[in-house]
Amino acid sequence: xxxxxxxxxxxATVESLEDNPDGGxxxxxxxxxxxxxxxxxxxxxxxxxxxxxxxxxxxxxxxxLVDFVVTCQGSLPTxxxxxxxxxxxxxxxxxxxxxxxxxxECLLTIRRAFEEPGTYCINITLGDxxxxxxxxxxxxxxxxxxx
Numbered sequence: 001x002x003x004x005x006x007x008x009x010x011x012a013t014v015e016s017l018e019d020n021p022d023g024g025x026x027x028x029x030x031x032x033x034x035x036x037x038x039x040x041x042x043x044x045x046x047x048x049x050x051x052x053x054x055x056x057x058x059x060x061x062x063x064x065l066v067d068f069v070v071t072c073q074g075s076l077p078t079x080x081x082x083x084x085x086x087x088x089x090x091x092x093x094x095x096x097x098x099x100x101x102x103x104x105e106c107l108l109t110i111r112r113a114f115e116e117p118g119t120y121c122i123n124i125t126l127g128d129x130x131x132x133x134x135x136x137x138x139x140x141x142x143x144x145x146x147x
Contacts (some may be wrong), residue, residue, distance in 0.1 A: 068122070
């Protein structure tokens with residue numbers, strides 16, 4: 001059984017009762033324990049504020065490149081993951097995760113390549129050791145141009 005101690009100490013007393021099947025004896029153990037809780041802010045919000053197609057020459061036009069400008073509130077992220085899915089956001093086509101170094105303000109530019117034209121669902125997740133936050137958007141990629 002466990003219960004609070006009867007003295008004015010804020011620690012809790014733990015009393016343990018164990019049966020000894022051989023002798024029918026009981027063993028009592030008394031003691032104190034303490035714990036601390038650290039409250040961390042975490043990443044509270046992620047926003048995709050801009051999506052820009054990168055213009056390339058025809059010889060480089062194998063993949064369409066898009067830059068995503070992302071902001072966040074709360075603690076600073078240490079990694080970013082981008083999941084590219086079908087337009088319904090149900091079938092994942094690719095996932096890329098990278099470490100990031102954000103020193104002052106949470107403002108990131110994330111460049112991703114798209115192999116073929118089409119409409120895609122983009123999920124961008126920013127994370128740190130204690131939290132994650134997600135932003136989603138639909139993007140239409142048309143042979144080097146995005147809307």
